[in-house]
Structure formats: structure tokens, C-alpha cells
Amino acid sequence: xxxxxxxxxxxxxxxxxxxxxxxxxxxxxxxxxxxxxxxxxxxxxxxxxxxxxxxxxxxxxxxxxxxxxxxxxxxxxxxxxxxxxxxxxxxxxxxxxxxxxxxxxxxxxxxxxxxxxxxxxxxxxxxxxxxxxxxxxxxxxxxxxxxxxxxxxxxxxxxxxxxxxxxxxxxxxxxxxxxxxxxxxxxxxxxxxxxxxxxxxxxxxxxxxxxxxxxxxxxxxxxxxxxxxxxxxxxxxxxxxxxxxxxxxxxxxxxxxxxxxxxxxxxxxxxxxxxxxxxxxxxxxxxxxxxxxxxxxxxxxxxxxxxxxxxxxxxxxxxxxxxxxxxxxxxxxxxxxxxxxxxxxxxxxxxxxxxxxxxxxxxxxxxxxxxxxxxxxxxxxxxxxxxxxxxxxxxxxxxxxxxxxxxxx
RNA sequence: GGGCAGGUACCAAAGUGGUCAAAUGGGGCGGGCUGUAAACCCGCUGGGGUAACCCUUCGGAGGUUCGAAUCCUUCUCUGCCCA
Numbered sequence: 001x002x003x004x005x006x007x008x009x010x011x012x013x014x015x016x017x018x019x020x021x022x023x024x025x026x027x028x029x030x031x032x033x034x035x036x037x038x039x040x041x042x043x044x045x046x047x048x049x050x051x052x053x054x055x056x057x058x059x060x061x062x063x064x065x066x067x068x069x070x071x072x073x074x075x076x077x078x079x080x081x082x083x084x085x086x087x088x089x090x091x092x093x094x095x096x097x098x099x100x101x102x103x104x105x106x107x108x109x110x111x112x113x114x115x116x117x118x119x120x121x122x123x124x125x126x127x128x129x130x131x132x133x134x135x136x137x138x139x140x141x142x143x144x145x146x147x148x149x150x151x152x153x154x155x156x157x158x159x160x161x162x163x164x165x166x167x168x169x170x171x172x173x174x175x176x177x178x179x180x181x182x183x184x185x186x187x188x189x190x191x192x193x194x195x196x197x198x199x200x201x202x203x204x205x206x207x208x209x210x211x212x213x214x215x216x217x218x219x220x221x222x223x224x225x226x227x228x229x230x231x232x233x234x235x236x237x238x239x240x241x242x243x244x245x246x247x248x249x250x251x252x253x254x255x256x257x258x259x260x261x262x263x264x265x266x267x268x269x270x271x272x273x274x275x276x277x278x279x280x281x282x283x284x285x286x287x288x289x290x291x292x293x294x295x296x297x298x299x300x301x302x303x304x305x306x307x308x309x310x311x312x313x314x315x316x317x318x319x320x321x322x323x324x325x326x327x328x329x330x331x332x333x334x335x336x337x338x339x340x341x342x343x344x345x346x347x348x349x350x351x352x353x354x355x356x357x358x359x360x361x362x363x364x365x366x367x368x369x370x371x372x373x374x375x376x377x378x379x380x381x382x383x384x385x386x387x388x389x390x391x392x393x394x395x396x397x398x399x400x401x402x403x404x405x406x407x408x409x
Numbered sequence: 410g411g412g413c414a415g416g417u418a419c420c421a422a423a424g425u426g427g428u429c430a431a432a433u434g435g436g437g438c439g440g441g442c443u444g445u446a447a448a449c450c451c452g453c454u455g456g457g458g459u460a461a462c463c464c465u466u467c468g469g470a471g472g473u474u475c476g477a478a479u480c481c482u483u484c485u486c487u488g489c490c491c492a
Contacts, residue, residue, distance in 0.1 A: 259446050
């Protein structure tokens with residue numbers, strides 16, 4: 001098999017479209033190139049959806065190419081209408097900066113910015129300085145409104161309405177590419193397939209103003225076999241930040257994936273060899289659990305490191321099988337005196353976040369959905385007290401698989 | 410700027426003075442069956458309370474009324490048509 005990273009991405013199903021397959025393959029097979037992906041600063045943390053571009057960047061990085069990550073302070077101020085049903089909430093400049101800082105440090109964990117072979121830039125640095133009229137004359141004139149309106153991304157929005165600010169997003173993203181091309185020699189932009197239009201706009205722009213052919217590549221948008229969008233669970237969005245989304249829960253997210261998603265997930269979210277992946281995919285029935293454990297372990301290592309992954313794995317095994325330590329389990333420590341008095345379980349479950357409210361906890365108790373140390377709570381009268389305290393603490397469970405450990409001090 | 414139609418819970422969408430914490434569908438959650446999977450069946454789905462009941466919610470703010478998601482005023486946002 002070829003060691004051209006293009007072929008690796010292709011084999012893993014990570015390529016949706018390119019501007020020119022042969023040209024892209026050739027450029028990736030030769031000397032190191034500079035490429036970029038943009039990340040919006042719309043939240044304090046990236047979520048699992050950003051993992052696809054991150055993995056792709058890592059693949060190219062491993063092959064010796066030089067990544068640039070744009071943390072999009074400038075473009076975020078405008079807001080990308082692609083794939084959005086309506087105008088999204090406008091964030092203040094200050095908020096966007098703060099989000100950008102956090103996202104920058106997260107990306108750093110994956111990519112290790114060194115300021116030279118791997119850098120992060122904020123497009124606010126150049127976009128905010130643009131002069132409006134000058135920009136219109138130099139850049140705006142290269143964009144055909146007719147053509148933009150024909151694009152799927154905008155056509156959808158013709159129904160719901162599209163504000164002028166959003167309509168400009170594409171110009172700014174195209175300009176980013178031009179800027180990076182001129183200042184960093186960046187010749188390839190990648191992104192999710194929903195970005196195809198925006199990315200191509202940049203390719204076109206560079207061809208028109210600098211008469212150079214640069215390239216574009218997009219990744220397929222991962223949807224689950226159930227049709228749902230990836231990355232939502234009962235505990236909310238699957239964030240990449242360990243503070244916002246516990247590594248144990250992260251591990252469980254992968255364990256709980258649908259059988260049908262296993263193969264694509266292994267290819268996309270781990271660096272396992274294709275041979276190994278083929279072996280895992282061929283497993284049948286309950287053996288698939290083993291494959292899911294490997295998926296979960298590998299994916300957790302990439303995002304949270306080896307020791308967190310080990311803890312998560314051990315806790316998962318402790319909760320669902322035999323043996324293993326519970327140390328990676330989300331844990332809350334409470335005052336021993338409260339146990340001595342006895343705690344209303346509804347209160348405790350709500351407090352540790354296993355249920356959204358006491359009312360919900362009570363409902364679940366009535367439905368037989370809450371457990372203490374794997375024993376169903378069968379009465380609203382029951383209190384949690386010292387007798388429930390095991391050497392491992394008290395293991396609370398909501399439903400089949402949401403666990404939380406309580407320690408007393 | 411003018412005219413019209415709208416803003417209801419996570420989403421979509423009923424409701425047009427009390428019987429509305431608000432139909433229905435989706436989603437989500439719990440139970441059963443399983444493999445920590447899918448499909449399927451049953452149940453739940455604002456907060457507090459064992460309960461009676463209390464509190465908060467129908468774009469925002471005022472008002473009418475014994476009583477408002479429902480009527481009035483005003484503000485605001487969105488869509489459509491005209492300019």
C-alpha cells in the first residue's frame with residue numbers, strides 16, 4: 001500500500017470531495033506543504049464534531065505537512081450560514097476572544113503548535129483591519145451574487161431569510177485562504193463538506209487575483225446510522241474538554257455507539273491500522289463489544305491521554321463487568337455527617353447531576369430506573385446512609401448505564 | 410418606509426377568556442427484551458412536595474378581568490408582498 005497520506009485518508013473514508021484528486025494526491029505525496037483548517041470560536045470548547053478535521057490534520061502532520069489552524073475570531077463575528085437554519089446568536093467580540101483562547105489551547109493538545117511547522121492564527125488579526133470599500137473593490141468584485149444564490153447553502157436560507165452579514169461570510173473565508181496563501185504559502189484548505197462552497201470560493205479567489213491554482217479537500221459529514229447528528233448524549237454535547245465532559249463519559253460515548261457506526265468510527269477516530277480495523281469489523285454479535293472497547297480506548301487516548309483512558313476503561317469495566325478500579329468514574333465527595341442522617345436519594349441523584357431535578361429522580365424511582373450499588377431503589381421512603389457505603393464508595397446509577405460515584409469524608 | 414402574517418415547552422405544531430403545566434408528532438429518558446448495540450413493546454417527559462397543593466412557563470413590558478397562552482396597548486424580533 002502507498003504511504004501517500006492522500007491514500008490513507010481515502011482508504012479511511014475521510015475524503016468527501018477535492019478540487020482535483022490527482023493534483024491533491026500529487027502535492028501530498030511530494031515535499032511538505034502548508035495547509036489549513038478553520039475553527040469557529042462559537043463555544044468555550046470544541047466538540048466531537050471537530051474531531052474529524054483534527055484527525056485529518058494529524059494524518060497530514062504525520063506525513064510531514066505543516067498545519068495552520070485558524071481560530072476564527074474574525075469570521076465568527078460574522079457567522080457562517082452554511083447548514084444553519086437561521087441566523088445564529090451574535091456573540092460579543094470579547095466572548096469570541098475568550099472562546100478563541102480556549103479553543104486554541106485545546107487544539108494545541110492535539111497538534112502541538114510550535115510557531116513554525118505547526119501554527120495557529122486568528123483571522124481577527126487581519127479581517128478586523130480591513131477597509132470596507134477597499135475590500136469590496138479588491139475582493140468583492142470577484143464574487144458573483146448570482147452564483148452564490150444558486151448554491152445549496154444559500155438556497156435553503158432563501159426560505160427562512162438570510163441577513164447581509166451572513167452573506168458576507170464566504171467572502172471573508174475566501175479572503176482568509178488568500179491571506180494564508182500569500183503570507184504563509186498555504187496551498188490547501190480542508191474542512192467539513194458543508195464548507196465546500198466556502199472553500200472553493202477561496203480557491204477561485206486565489207486563481208483570479210494571483211493566478212495560482214491551489215487546492216481544496218473536504219471530509220464527509222459524519223451522521224450516525226440512526227440519522228442523528230453526532231455528539232449528543234443524555235449528558236449533553238460531547239465536548240473535547242475534560243472539564244466539560246468527563247473522560248469516563250467520553251469513553252462511554254464510544255462504547256455505546258451503534259454497531260453500524262463501528263467501522264467508520266474506527267477509521268475516523270483512531271490511528272489503528274486498516275488490517276486491525278478490518279479484523280474488528282468482522283466480529284459478530286456480542287464480540288463487537290470488544291471492538292467497541294478498543295475504539296473507546298484508542299479514541300480516549302487521543303483526546304485525553306493514556307492515563308485518563310486507562311482510568312476510564314477500568315471504571316467502565318468495574319461498572320459493567322467484574323474487576324477494575326472506579327477511579328476514573330465521575331465522583332462527588334459528600335460530608336459523612338449527611339450520610340449519618342440519611343439522605344433522600346432524589347436529592348443525592350439530583351445533586352450529583354445524574355438527574356436534572358429531584359422531581360425527575362422521583363419519577364425515575366417510580367419507574368424503577370434508579371439504583372444504589374446496583375440495587376434498584378424500590379421505594380420513595382428509602383434513604384441513603386452509611387450502610388450503603390462500600391470501600392469503593394457508593395455507586396449511583398440512573399438507567400442502564402449512567403453511573404456516578406459518591407465518596408464520604 | 411407601507412401592507413400582511415407570525416413569535417407556544419428540546420424541535421415541529423395545536424390551543425383564541427376558566428376544564429391549560431398546555432393536544433399531537435419527533436426527539437429524549439425509564440422499564441421489558443438484549444450484547445453497555447439495533448429493532449420492537451409499555452411508560453414518563455417544567456420546578457418544589459409522600460400527597461393535598463404551591464410556584465414558574467406560552468417573544469418583552471404594561472393593562473382589562475374574579476380569572477389571560479388566549480382580549481387591549483406598546484415595544485421587540487422573524488417571514489411574505491410592495492417601495
